Amino acid sequence: MPVLLIAEVPNLTEEAYAVMDDQRTPLMRASKGFICHASGPNPAGGWRVVQIWESEEDSQNWYNNNIKPILPPGIVPIQTFYPLHDVVTK
Numbered sequence: 001m002p003v004l005l006i007a008e009v010p011n012l013t014e015e016a017y018a019v020m021d022d023q024r025t026p027l028m029r030a031s032k033g034f035i036c037h038a039s040g041p042n043p044a045g046g047w048r049v050v051q052i053w054e055s056e057e058d059s060q061n062w063y064n065n066n067i068k069p070i071l072p073p074g075i076v077p078i079q080t081f082y083p084l085h086d087v088v089t090k
Helices: 014-030 056-070
Strands: 003-009 034-041 047-053 078-083
Touching: 003 056, 014 034, 014 056, 047 056, 056 078
Parallel strands: none
Antiparallel strands: 003 047, 003 078, 034 047
8 A cells, every 4th residue: 555654754855865865876766666756845943755656565665775874963864754545646
C-alpha cells in the first residue's frame, strides 16, 4: 500500500538540506519503492520533506541507508506516515 511520509526536520538549514539533496536525488530516483519527493522550509523553522513511497518499509530502508548516516549531528527528523488509497502522477 502506498504511503505518504511527512518529515519535519527541526534545525536543518536550507544550505545543509541542499548538500544532502544534491548527493541523494539520483539514488532516491533509483531506490526501490520511490514515487515522489517534495520539500521546503517549515514555517515553524527547519525543513519539511514530503515523500510518497510504495511502502513504509521502502521509505525506512531509504532513510536508514542513505539519509540517517549523513544527517548533521543532533538533527533527528520527526517522521509521520499516512496510508494512501492511490497515487496519480503526471
